[in-house]
Amino acid sequence: MNSSTPSPKRTLKEGNIIDAAEKVFAAVGFANSKMEDIAKEAGISKGTVYFYFDTKENLYMAVTYRALNLLNDQLYRTRDTYKNATGLESVIALAETYLDFCNKYFFYAEVILDYMTLNRSTQLGKDRARMTDALKESMYYRKVQDIQNLPINLISEEITKGVQDGSILNRQRPELLYLTAWGSVIGFVKLNVAAGSGRQTLHHVDIGEWRTYLLQVLKYILLHNE
Amino acid sequence: MNSSTPSPKRTLKEGNIIDAAEKVFAAVGFANSKMEDIAKEAGISKGTVYFYFDTKENLYMAVTYRALNLLNDQLYRTRDTYKNATGLESVIALAETYLDFCNKYFFYAEVILDYMTLNRSTQLGKDRARMTDALKESMYYRKVQDIQNLPINLISEEITKGVQDGSILNRQRPELLYLTAWGSVIGFVKLNVAAGSGRQTLHHVDIGEWRTYLLQVLKYILLHNE
Amino acid sequence: MNSSTPSPKRTLKEGNIIDAAEKVFAAVGFANSKMEDIAKEAGISKGTVYFYFDTKENLYMAVTYRALNLLNDQLYRTRDTYKNATGLESVIALAETYLDFCNKYFFYAEVILDYMTLNRSTQLGKDRARMTDALKESMYYRKVQDIQNLPINLISEEITKGVQDGSILNRQRPELLYLTAWGSVIGFVKLNVAAGSGRQTLHHVDIGEWRTYLLQVLKYILLHNE
Amino acid sequence: MNSSTPSPKRTLKEGNIIDAAEKVFAAVGFANSKMEDIAKEAGISKGTVYFYFDTKENLYMAVTYRALNLLNDQLYRTRDTYKNATGLESVIALAETYLDFCNKYFFYAEVILDYMTLNRSTQLGKDRARMTDALKESMYYRKVQDIQNLPINLISEEITKGVQDGSILNRQRPELLYLTAWGSVIGFVKLNVAAGSGRQTLHHVDIGEWRTYLLQVLKYILLHNE
DNA sequence: CATGAATGAGGCTTCATTCAT
DNA sequence: GATGAATGAAGCCTCATTCAT
Structure with missing residues (x-):
């Protein structure tokens, strides 16, 4: 208003x-x-x-907005830092940025993932509908909607840039690469989130080691056309 | 009891x-x-x-138990089917089984992930404590605990088998491979779940195509050392 | 349902x-x-x-329904008792019935009057709207709506009967007579309600005396053409 | 103070x-x-x-005071206008004034009636008591008390005047006549209010026609002894 | 005088759980 | 075993009123 x-x-x-x-x-x-x-x-x-x-839901959305905003800030900053680097370097840096973000702002990562699930559920009764309505009327809900696509757009652009400057050799469509890469990262994050913020190992695997390996795989994917 | x-x-x-x-x-x-x-x-x-x-929580755990049980059944069946195949083939087949499972019973996939989050949260008030207690006293909670590690054990074994029979060339530890692979799959599932069960495309990418590509990447990981 | x-x-x-x-x-x-x-x-x-x-409003409507129902019962009973009497006698008896009802079930009279005011108020904010909605969704609200017109219909019929059998000489339309007569009675009731249930006098006028006089006036109205 | x-x-x-x-x-x-x-x-x-x-109640009483004051003004003005007319004419004019007042400011009419209900209710809990106390301590409450009887006094005087000058033939006590007449008018107003302010007809009766008839009846009452 | 942020008592409603039949 | 009425602890939210600026 x-x-x-x-x-x-x-x-x-x-x-x-x-x-x-x-x-x-x-x-x-x-x-x-x-x-x-x-x-x-x-x-x-x-x-x-x-x-x-005015609502518990709105407050939650405010948190979500802050989380998403912060993530966007960091991604944009990384993108700017790598303005003159190759697309590949930029994309890898963005992935690292996201991983760092999730590591540092553990709860924010959860909130952002949660947000993605929000529009799903089928209505069974009116209560659920009412709650959903409360949410959708919330100012912050709309604010979040406005910026929810920024990460994907940003990363897709950088992948495209990498394809054009020849640093990314994979000829799959950027969106496919994005989804595969992002999915790997999200899986990593989700498993870590599920395990808890303080953990250093998961199933006897050191998380730092896993992280390093994940980035290696990502780089690999981007560099190979298969 | x-x-x-x-x-x-x-x-x-x-x-x-x-x-x-x-x-x-x-x-x-x-x-x-x-x-x-x-x-x-x-x-x-x-x-x-x-x-x-006797409790809402217990009922929820019963659902979790069923989900995990079903997943285990399907993984074991696949393992048995590929008893005489290479470890690589077995592992890929297991990944496909998990993807199919998530696709067909995607709520089960969520429930299983949820389960991992349960033990986490710090107590702030008594309510949380009470809820957690209710959960842990539940019969199904213990039943779930008994079988929670079956999937990872099973898959780790097959990776080990693949390493031994020479079909898997990657020399990272099985657990690391497992986590990386599982993470990729979870990310895939999570993004699909977030988008809604009925979708055929996500960000203009056909989901079948994505799935195929994901399996390719997994195979690639297993076949290449670094 | x-x-x-x-x-x-x-x-x-x-x-x-x-x-x-x-x-x-x-x-x-x-x-x-x-x-x-x-x-x-x-x-x-x-x-x-x-x-x-399920709602405070619904409970209030249940009270209203009971009140209106009881009033209807008594009016119908009177009508039946005066089945063979003249229309004039019947109408006067109905007026007395209503007065007795209001006297005996003081609060019911108020509730019924209240009900008439319900649909009025212009909405200013959403809260009011919500309250009104709660009301209109209530089962008893609909039940009340079904029987709200019974009194007026009944009385109008009896006036018509009186006009036809020649006991009511006033040639104004039955509805006009009804409104004028009913209005007088309502005013009587309203003033009594406002004054409180226990009062015996109002402005130094004995209420019984007033009641008698009111009935006289009513009879007079019905008997005289202009 | x-x-x-x-x-x-x-x-x-x-x-x-x-x-x-x-x-x-x-x-x-x-x-x-x-x-x-x-x-x-x-x-x-x-x-x-x-x-x-200082209080919501006090504000409400201020509205009441204004309403009552305005009514008094109009009644006094009418009385003055009819200073040299017969009591009958004066009384009828006062009734018309009241009807006009109710028509034009029908919320005021309600407020004035509401006021009469205020002192009634039995206490059940403390809240009600507190509210009533808040009310009675309000400055405007006392102001209203000071003028609340003006209308009835004024009209009663005019009826008395009519009886003395021979224009009113009814030998009932002025207060009885007053209550009966006022009750009729209140019923008229109440029914109109209930129907909504914008209505032109009620139960197929034109409201102007009804009003005319009502005044006729009033005049009739005043002119006839019994 | 005016503002609008802050307070907190209080009310409606929900729902997991119990229990008499 | 099944039923559904009964319970009451919570929680969300409202709003009259106060108060620092």
């Missing part, structure tokens, strides 16, 4: 609440999070949370 | 309830599922559901 | 809850009534109230 | 707020009205509303 820039003070306050929400959501999951707890975590009252975020 | 074989009648009834629970969980997610709905879906009363499953 | 007759037990229980709701609504008004209080008044738990009435 | 004349500026501001309050109360009723909405409607902030009216 109001597209004017919000006051810096308001933005700051919202930020504090999102900080708190993040912690609580990350700790116990959306369903088990109570607005009361989030308020307490933020050191304010429940009412104040509602003053800034 | 009671290790005597349950009556066939009881098993049948439980099966019907799990059928219903699956549908409801898949449709609206665990948190939004109501025991009432599950009972209705099963055509029985809420009380009866509780007669067979 | 389910048009089968509810079990007598259920009907009985619902009746008890409506009894309690009546008392609470009458005592403090709809807005100030709490479901908790109603439950306590009925000697049951809040949850049980919701088992029978 | 403070009997010093308020500044014209303050009076103006209060007036604006009451304007807004009226609209909101009329649209959604007292219980569903939010101070926020009223402030928005007045184009000011919530805090400012509270600066002028």
Whole structure:
């Protein structure tokens, strides 16, 4: 509705609440999070949370927006850094950026993956519908929608660039490469997320080692036409 | 606790309830599922559901158990079919089996991934603790624990077999290969799940084509040392 | 949805809850009534109230339905009693019946008047809309709608009968007579309601005396053409 | 308490707020009205509303006071206009004035009736008591009390005048006549209000026609002894 | 005086679970 | 074994009111 820039003070306050929400959501999951707890975590009252975020769903979407935004920032920064490098180098750097992002902002990675699942579920009763509606009416939901495709677009562009500058030899379509590569990374992340943030090994495999190997495979895929 | 074989009648009834629970969980997610709905879906009363499953969590674990069991069945069947084939062929066939499984029963795939997330979250309040406890006391939770490692063990064995019979040339440790391969597959599944079960294309890429390419990459990984 | 007759037990229980709701609504008004209080008044738990009435609004409508139903019963009974009398006598008896009803079931009279105001208010925000929706979806709302016109139809018929049998001499249209007569009665009731149920006098006028005079006027209206 | 004349500026501001309050109360009723909405409607902030009216109840009473005041004004004006006419003519003119008032400001008519209901309800919990107390402490509540009897006194006087000057032949006590007449008018108004403000017909009866007939009946009552 | 952020008591409603029949 | 009525602990959200700026 109001597209004017919000006051810096308001933005700051919202930020504090999102900080708190993040912690609580990350700790116990959306369903088990109570607005009361989030308020307490933020050191304010429940009412104040509602003053800034009219719905629990909207607050969750604000977290998602922040996560996606941060990811985009980092991807764009990497892209700019590698402006003069080859497409291959850029793509690998982007993959590393994403892996680092997931490692550093563990919960954000989860939230972003969660978001992708949101539109799925078939309605069974009205309640679900109501919840979905609440979500879709949320301002942040629309904000997220606006930027959800940025990562894929960015990476696809860099793959295309690599194909054109000859650094990427694989002649599959960029989208196919993107999906395969991204899928590998997501799988890596998902397995790590599932295992928990603190883990250093999974099934006796050192995660750093796995990471290195994954990047090797990605590079391999990009370099070979088969 | 009671290790005597349950009556066939009881098993049948439980099966019907799990059928219903699956549908409801898949449709609206665990948190939004109501025991009432599950009972209705099963055509029985809420009380009866509780007669067979003392907790919502336990019912969910029963679904997980079924999912994992089914996956194991299919993997074992594939392994047996390829008993006399090379390790490489066996491993690729197992990957295909898993992809088919995820495609056909994609809710099961999700449930199995979900299971891995269960033990994670830090406690903030008592509720979470209570829920986790309820879960861990559930009979099906223990049943799931008993078989959770079967897939990875099975696949690792086949990779080892492939290494020994010379069909797999990659000299990385089987577990590392397993994780990389499984991660790729999970990413594939996850992206498909996120997109929705009915889709035929994703980002203009035909899913069958993607699948074929993914298997190619897997084979490639196994065949090349580095 | 389910048009089968509810079990007598259920009907009985619902009746008890409506009894309690009546008392609470009458005592403090709809807005100030709490479901908790109603439950306590009925000697049951809040949850049980919701088992029978899914909404506070629906419960209120159930009260309205009962009120309107009771009024209809009494009017029909009077009509039957005066089946062989003149239309004039019947109409006067109906007026007396209504006055008695309002006197005896004070709160019911209010509820019925309230109902008439329901569809009015212009929406300003969504909340109001939501409340109205909750109301209109309520089963009892529809039940009330089905019988809301019975009184006016009944009385109009009797006026018509009186015109035909020559006992009512006023040649105005029955509807006009009905509105004028009914309006007088409603005004009487409304002023009494406003004053409170226990009052014997209003502005130094004995209410019984007023009632007698009102009936006189009504008779007068019916007997004189202009 | 403070009997010093308020500044014209303050009076103006209060007036604006009451304007807004009226609209909101009329649209959604007292219980569903939010101070926020009223402030928005007045184009000011919530805090400012509270600066002028310390309580929602007090604001409502201010509306009531305005309504009653306006009615009184109009009745007095009519009385003055008919100073030299007969009592009968004066009374009929007053009835017409009231009908016009109700027609033009029909929310005011409701508010005035509402006011009469205020002192009634039995206490069940503390909330109701608190609300009533808030009301009774309100400055406007006392202001309303001061003028609440003006209409009935005025009309009763005119009836008495009519009896004395021989224009009113009915020998019932003025108060009885007053109540009967007022009741008829209130019923008329109530039925119209219930139907909605915009209606031109009710049950196929033209409202103007009904109004004319009602005045006829009133005149008839006044002119006939019994 | 005006603003609008902050508060927190309170109400409606949900739903896992229990239990009498 | 099955049923479905009963329970009550929670949780989301509202909104009158207060208060610092």
